[in-house]
Amino acid sequence: MKSSNAVIYARVSSKEQERERYSIDAQMKYLRQYATDNSLNVVREFQEAESAKIAGRAKFNKMLEFIQANPDVKYLLCEKTDRLSRNFKDIATIDSLVQNQGLTILLVKENSEISKDSKSHENFMFGIKALMAKNYSDNLSEEVIKGMREKASQGRYPGGSIPYGYLIDKNVGEILPDPERAHLVVELFELYAANKMSLRALAGWARTKSMTTPRSGKPITISQIDRMLKNPFYYGDFRWAGELFRGIHKPIVTRKLFDAVQQAFRVHHKPQFNRRSFAFGNLLVCAKCGCKITAEIKKGKYVYYHCTGMRGGCDLVYVREADLIDQYSELLGPLVLTEDKARMIMSQISKRRSGDVKKIASERLRLNTRIGLLSKWTEQAYIDKLEGTIGKEQWQSLTSLWETERSQLSEQLRILNQENQNIVPAAQRILELSQKLPALWDSKNSFEKRRLVDLLYSNSTLDGANLYATYNKPFSFIAEGTQTQKWRG
Numbered sequence: 001m002k003s004s005n006a007v008i009y010a011r012v013s014s015k016e017q018e019r020e021r022y023s024i025d026a027q028m029k030y031l032r033q034y035a036t037d038n039s040l041n042v043v044r045e046f047q048e049a050e051s052a053k054i055a056g057r058a059k060f061n062k063m064l065e066f067i068q069a070n071p072d073v074k075y076l077l078c079e080k081t082d083r084l085s086r087n088f089k090d091i092a093t094i095d096s097l098v099q100n101q102g103l104t105i106l107l108v109k110e111n112s113e114i115s116k117d118s119k120s121h122e123n124f125m126f127g128i129k130a131l132m133a134k135n136y137s138d139n140l141s142e143e144v145i146k147g148m149r150e151k152a153s154q155g156r157y158p159g160g161s162i163p164y165g166y167l168i169d170k171n172v173g174e175i176l177p178d179p180e181r182a183h184l185v186v187e188l189f190e191l192y193a194a195n196k197m198s199l200r201a202l203a204g205w206a207r208t209k210s211m212t213t214p215r216s217g218k219p220i221t222i223s224q225i226d227r228m229l230k231n232p233f234y235y236g237d238f239r240w241a242g243e244l245f246r247g248i249h250k251p252i253v254t255r256k257l258f259d260a261v262q263q264a265f266r267v268h269h270k271p272q273f274n275r276r277s278f279a280f281g282n283l284l285v286c287a288k289c290g291c292k293i294t295a296e297i298k299k300g301k302y303v304y305y306h307c308t309g310m311r312g313g314c315d316l317v318y319v320r321e322a323d324l325i326d327q328y329s330e331l332l333g334p335l336v337l338t339e340d341k342a343r344m345i346m347s348q349i350s351k352r353r354s355g356d357v358k359k360i361a362s363e364r365l366r367l368n369t370r371i372g373l374l375s376k377w378t379e380q381a382y383i384d385k386l387e388g389t390i391g392k393e394q395w396q397s398l399t400s401l402w403e404t405e406r407s408q409l410s411e412q413l414r415i416l417n418q419e420n421q422n423i424v425p426a427a428q429r430i431l432e433l434s435q436k437l438p439a440l441w442d443s444k445n446s447f448e449k450r451r452l453v454d455l456l457y458s459n460s461t462l463d464g465a466n467l468y469a470t471y472n473k474p475f476s477f478i479a480e481g482t483q484t485q486k487w488r489g
Contacts, residue, residue, distance in 0.1 A: 008032070011047070031108060076105050079107070079109050084107070103115075152243075161215075177252050189253050192229055232258070234251060236251040280446075306319065319465050336438060
C-alpha cells in the first residue's frame with residue numbers, strides 16, 4: 001500500500017460510553033496502529049458519540065465534507081461497518097465518494113476493503129453488513145419472507161415499540177404490564193372517560209406523575225396521550241398493517257373502559273390528532289419543489305397522493321395509491337434473481353468467507369490469549385496482595401484496569417463470533433428474498449408493501465405522476481448485477 005492520506009472515524013453509540021472513553025480510545029489506538037503499519041498518513045481524526053441509526057451525525061457529516069473538499073484523501077479507516085453507519089442514507093453517501101472520488105473504505109477489524117474496484121460479491125457483502133447493522137437481518141426472514149401476518153394472527157405483536165405501560169420480559173419473550181406504569185395508564189383512561197379532564201389537562205397531570213417516554217425520558221405529550229387513549233392494545237387487541245388482531249398479551253384496561261373513552265371522544269366532537277394512517281405516508285418527496293407528498297381520500301374510498309405545495313409554483317398532480325404501488329412493483333424487476341444466479345452468487349460468497357477463516361481464527365486466538373493472560377495477572381495480583389508484595393490501592397488499580405480491558409476484549413470476541421455466524425445466513429435470506437419478490441409483493445396488502453418498500457428503496461420522489469427511487473444496499477448490487485448481466489467474481 002502506497003503512502004496516502006487517510007482519515008479515521010471512530011464512534012460510540014452514547015454519551016455515557018463517551019464519558020467512559022474505553023471504547024473510543026480502543027478504536028483510535030487500533031486504527032492509528034493500522035495506519036502506521038500500512039504507511040498511511042492520517043490527516044484528520046473524527047470521533048463521535050451518537051447513534052448511527054438515523055442520518056445527520058455532526059462529526060460524520062463534517063468528515064464527509066472534509067473528504068469531498070480534499071480529494072487527495074484516499075482512505076477512510078473505521079473499525080467495522082456498524083461503527084460507520086446504521087442507516088441507508090449515509091451508506092449511499094459513502095458509496096458516492098467511493099465511486100466518484102476514488103475513496104477506499106478500510107473496515108479494519110472486518111479485514112474488508114471497499115473501493116471502486118471491489119468485486120460485486122464484496123460490495124454485496126458490505127451491503128449485507130450494513131443491513132445487519134440496521135437491525136433488519138435478525139428478523140428479515142420472519143418479517144419479510146415468511147411474513148408477520150402469521151405471527152399477528154397468533155396474537156403475538158409482530159414488532160415495533162410497545163406502548164407505554166408495558167415491558168418485554170426478555171427471559172420468556174412476553175409483553176407484560178409494567179408494574180410501575182400500568183396503573184397510570186388506567187388512571188388516564190378513567191379521567192378522560194369521566195370527562196374530568198381535557199387532553200391538555202391530562203398532559204399536565206401526566207407531568208405531575210413523571211410520566212415520560214422510556215427511550216427519551218421526555219414528558220408525554222398531548223398527541224401521545226391521544227394515541228394512547230385510542231390504542232386497542234391496552235384492552236388486548238392490536239393494530240398491525242392496517243388490520244385489527246386479537247392479542248395474547250394481558251390487558252391493562254377493560255374493553256368497557258376503553259369504549260367509554262371512545263364515547264367521550266365522540267361527545268367532545270373534535271378529537272385532536274385523529275389522523276388516518278396511509279400506507280405510503282411520510283415517505284415521498286416532490287422532485288420539483290422538495291415538499292412532502294401528502295395523502296387524502298377521494299369519493300370516500302380512493303387514496304390519492306400529491307405534493308403539499310407549501311412552497312408554491314408546483315402543479316398538484318394527484319396519483320392514486322394503486323398507481324403508486326404499480327410503479328414500485330415495476331422497480332422490483334432488476335432485484336429478481338433466478339435460482340441459478342442466486343446459487344452462483346452464494347458460491348462466490350462462501351468461497352470468500354472460507355478464505356477468511358484463518359484470519360478470523362487468528363483474531364479469535366489473539367483475543368482469547370489476551371483474555372487468559374489478563375485473568376492470570378488478576379489472580380497473581382490477588383496472591384501478591386495477600387502476601388503483602390503489593391498494597392491494596394495498587395491491587396485495586398491494576399485489577400480495575402485489567403477487568404476493563406478484559407470486558408472490552410470479551411465483547412469484541414462475542415461480536416466476532418456473532419457476526420461471522422450471522423453473515424452467511426443473512427446473505428442466504430437476501431438471495432432467497434430476491435427469488436420470491438414478485439409473488440411476495442403480490443400477496444401483501446398496501447401496509448405490508450410499505451414495509452418492503454422501506455427495506456428495498458430509499459429517496460422516493462414523485463415528479464408529477466412518475467415515481468423515482470434508489471435501491472438500498474445490498475439490493476443495489478443485485479440490481480447492478482442483473483442489469484449489466486454479469487457479476488464480477
